[in-house]
Amino acid sequence: MHNLSRQGLIAAAAVAALAAAGCAGGGQVEQKPDKPALFQPGSAIGYQKYGKDYPATTVKDVPGPCSYESISRKDYSGQTLKIITHAVPVIGEPTKLHAKQFEELTGAKVEVVNVPFGELHQKILTPLQAGQPAYDVMFYPSLWIGDMAPYLAPVPKEYLDTPGMKDVTKAFMGVATWNGTVVQYPVDGDRHYLKIRTDVLKDPKQQAAYKAATGRDLEVPKTWAEYAQVASFFTGKDFDGDGKPNFGSAEVTKRDDLMFSAFISRAAPYVKNPGVKGGVFFDVETMQPLINTPGFVRALDDMVKAKSAWPPGGANFGLGDEIFSFGGGQTLMSYSWDDAFIQAQQPDSRVRNKVEAAPLPGSDEVYNRTTKAWDKTPNQAPYFTWGWTSAVAKTARNQKMAFDYLCFFSNEANTALDLTIGRFGVNPYRNSHFDAAFWEKQGWDKDTAEAYVRTLSDMEKSTNRVFDLRVPGVNEYMSSLANGVAAALAGQKAPQQALDDVAREWTDITGQIGKDKVQAAYRNVVALEDNS
Amino acid sequence: MDGLRRHKSMFLLPGLLTLVLIIIFPLLFTIRVSFSGWNVSNPQMDFVGGANYVKMLHDSRFWASILRLGLLAGGTVLIQYVIGFGVALLVWRDLRGRRFWRVLFLIPMMTTPVVMAAIWQTIFHESLGPVNDLLGRLGLSPVHWLTGSGPALAALMTVEVWQWTPFMFLLLLAGLLSLPKEPFMAAAIDGAGVWRTFRKVTFPLMAPVSVSAIIIRLIEASKLSDSVYVLTSGGPGSSTESPGYYLYIRGLKEQQTGYGGALSLTYLVLMIVTLTVVAALLAKAFKVKGNA
Numbered sequence: 001m002h003n004l005s006r007q008g009l010i011a012a013a014a015v016a017a018l019a020a021a022g023c024a025g026g027g028q029v030e031q032k033p034d035k036p037a038l039f040q041p042g043s044a045i046g047y048q049k050y051g052k053d054y055p056a057t058t059v060k061d062v063p064g065p066c067s068y069e070s071i072s073r074k075d076y077s078g079q080t081l082k083i084i085t086h087a088v089p090v091i092g093e094p095t096k097l098h099a100k101q102f103e104e105l106t107g108a109k110v111e112v113v114n115v116p117f118g119e120l121h122q123k124i125l126t127p128l129q130a131g132q133p134a135y136d137v138m139f140y141p142s143l144w145i146g147d148m149a150p151y152l153a154p155v156p157k158e159y160l161d162t163p164g165m166k167d168v169t170k171a172f173m174g175v176a177t178w179n180g181t182v183v184q185y186p187v188d189g190d191r192h193y194l195k196i197r198t199d200v201l202k203d204p205k206q207q208a209a210y211k212a213a214t215g216r217d218l219e220v221p222k223t224w225a226e227y228a229q230v231a232s233f234f235t236g237k238d239f240d241g242d243g244k245p246n247f248g249s250a251e252v253t254k255r256d257d258l259m260f261s262a263f264i265s266r267a268a269p270y271v272k273n274p275g276v277k278g279g280v281f282f283d284v285e286t287m288q289p290l291i292n293t294p295g296f297v298r299a300l301d302d303m304v305k306a307k308s309a310w311p312p313g314g315a316n317f318g319l320g321d322e323i324f325s326f327g328g329g330q331t332l333m334s335y336s337w338d339d340a341f342i343q344a345q346q347p348d349s350r351v352r353n354k355v356e357a358a359p360l361p362g363s364d365e366v367y368n369r370t371t372k373a374w375d376k377t378p379n380q381a382p383y384f385t386w387g388w389t390s391a392v393a394k395t396a397r398n399q400k401m402a403f404d405y406l407c408f409f410s411n412e413a414n415t416a417l418d419l420t421i422g423r424f425g426v427n428p429y430r431n432s433h434f435d436a437a438f439w440e441k442q443g444w445d446k447d448t449a450e451a452y453v454r455t456l457s458d459m460e461k462s463t464n465r466v467f468d469l470r471v472p473g474v475n476e477y478m479s480s481l482a483n484g485v486a487a488a489l490a491g492q493k494a495p496q497q498a499l500d501d502v503a504r505e506w507t508d509i510t511g512q513i514g515k516d517k518v519q520a521a522y523r524n525v526v527a528l529e530d531n532s
Numbered sequence: 533m534d535g536l537r538r539h540k541s542m543f544l545l546p547g548l549l550t551l552v553l554i555i556i557f558p559l560l561f562t563i564r565v566s567f568s569g570w571n572v573s574n575p576q577m578d579f580v581g582g583a584n585y586v587k588m589l590h591d592s593r594f595w596a597s598i599l600r601l602g603l604l605a606g607g608t609v610l611i612q613y614v615i616g617f618g619v620a621l622l623v624w625r626d627l628r629g630r631r632f633w634r635v636l637f638l639i640p641m642m643t644t645p646v647v648m649a650a651i652w653q654t655i656f657h658e659s660l661g662p663v664n665d666l667l668g669r670l671g672l673s674p675v676h677w678l679t680g681s682g683p684a685l686a687a688l689m690t691v692e693v694w695q696w697t698p699f700m701f702l703l704l705l706a707g708l709l710s711l712p713k714e715p716f717m718a719a720a721i722d723g724a725g726v727w728r729t730f731r732k733v734t735f736p737l738m739a740p741v742s743v744s745a746i747i748i749r750l751i752e753a754s755k756l757s758d759s760v761y762v763l764t765s766g767g768p769g770s771s772t773e774s775p776g777y778y779l780y781i782r783g784l785k786e787q788q789t790g791y792g793g794a795l796s797l798t799y800l801v802l803m804i805v806t807l808t809v810v811a812a813l814l815a816k817a818f819k820v821k822g823n824a
Binding site: 119130254255257312316486487491 | 571575593657659767769770786787
């Protein structure tokens, strides 16, 4: 009886061990030999067979290891790939679409879980920290790299050597890199820039009225002061003649809906001094927060004053509201992600080809935290805000399949099509994307296409850039910042007091996470900003 | 006999185990977590003593949200009670299409709170919503429903009242339908009018049901967070932040698990104490005998 029990226990233990080994991941799955390709090199690729919502545009499959032709040779039948991504449509829709295509091409089963933004961080990170192989592939905002990096599989050399990856801009390769290793697979490129209605800007009547009122020429604002003046002038005027008043500026102001990014856009030219190295958010050597220094306070002052040029409800605008307000023709200007601009340029948009992209406004002076004085020199500081990225978990059972999926997701044909669908949230991140002719083929006017490409590519050339605070606990830091900014906007605190409180909280957060840990991570950010 | 008793007590085990699994274990786990420094970059059950509780004592945002909840929960439940009682009285008596009205009044309660909050967000939209449009037609200025502190609180309370008055109505209607007929017949024989019958007969007889309904709604209202999340995200500033929403931010969004645990437990204790006191006071005010 005892022997039987012992044997039973041993058998149970063996089964459990096998099951655990199966679940633990990391083990390599046998690669099946290639099968005949389902596509010919250079085949026409389009999405229309997947639904009427997709454009009729077709592009050619570009030969290479990630092409339809190459991926369709792979045989992943009998294997399952688990993916977690954002809710549909932004990045969630292309994830699902390419998962379906990947299934058709390789025979793999792909399970996609779509999660709302507010829960994505926790849903990804918790299983990673527990060592559970919940998901093989993850799509998430690139600024979470500080939290995610320890659990990510480095992108293998064979994928780093693909033509598509070699074409990713230097800035976005930097965004994908952590401590010298590429751990994120670039699938999107984001930055904040200014969007403005050109039909109003170029209207002689409006130009004359503006000149008469302000004594200045009506042109794309080059500083936040000019932005405020233009926004203020057009607020309450019916500049599009639809019988309803229009407004100057739409901004992302909802506290828990990415407002922190809007604030950083406004602060960038005041705080990123090209002559001062060593951090924008912290002094990287001491880890003392700089969030309450005069540059940030000036930006918050500006933002509080800007309220008068916002449309009704503008103090509670999420990204969707901002896109709707500008894209719907309610406001003259806005500044945020590419998505808003691409949405405004969709074929059914009422402002299509009446909008222009331009660099974020700059400033006439920039704060120097070394001398503790304002340097009286014009300053521009592009903000490479977070965009979507992807990665493969170290615990992924079949990392090859996972990377093949991402390689396929971002192949030249898919990316070319994805870029044209505003709701997908996929924006230029390769050098080849900065081609005005491509956008003209989509029906954009020459001027609009050229201004867009010029704005984006000039940001790449800048050496005075601001990146997100890509450190562990970034959500906590940004939540604290958003709360402070919201308090000032609501009139609950003066800007200086609000940011002093944020600085105190940031010091606490740094202590709680560990100064050395945050400092080590922040050096990665500073290296990007200081081009070192 | 002892064996039989043991045998019988075995039948309690499934219930006890379920209780342990779904209530006691998570509670004990939360208590333990609240003494740890578990956060997004340190997912460990270490021991930091009472640090989280000390931090909480200085967390003015948390305490402000507790006070705000008093206003939100107390105010909305009171309004729900008054309207719910009124509507229940209306359909209690013979009324044409009584069944139809009863079902109609229940519809808001049957809808998903998050969906309804999203719809109300559109209704209160300051430039496109019908409320400001209507005010404009009446010659009134638009109201900053979601961007002004006072109006945002009013908007939030409106949604809560709209959504949960039917629940109050349902409980009170059930109470009214179960009342004995004799006291009303006696009142009629004595020549009592409608108001006097309500004041002297209906209302006192409904006291136990009223207390129960108010307490149940207060318990539910104390968890207010989904409509805050959708409607205002706690803004403008933090003027509509409820403890439930604040806990969500700290515990889930920022993944301050240890601190979130301390906040949760404190909140739980505060709610238990407050609601017990409120229940006792209500029972005394309504002169309810026994346990309400």
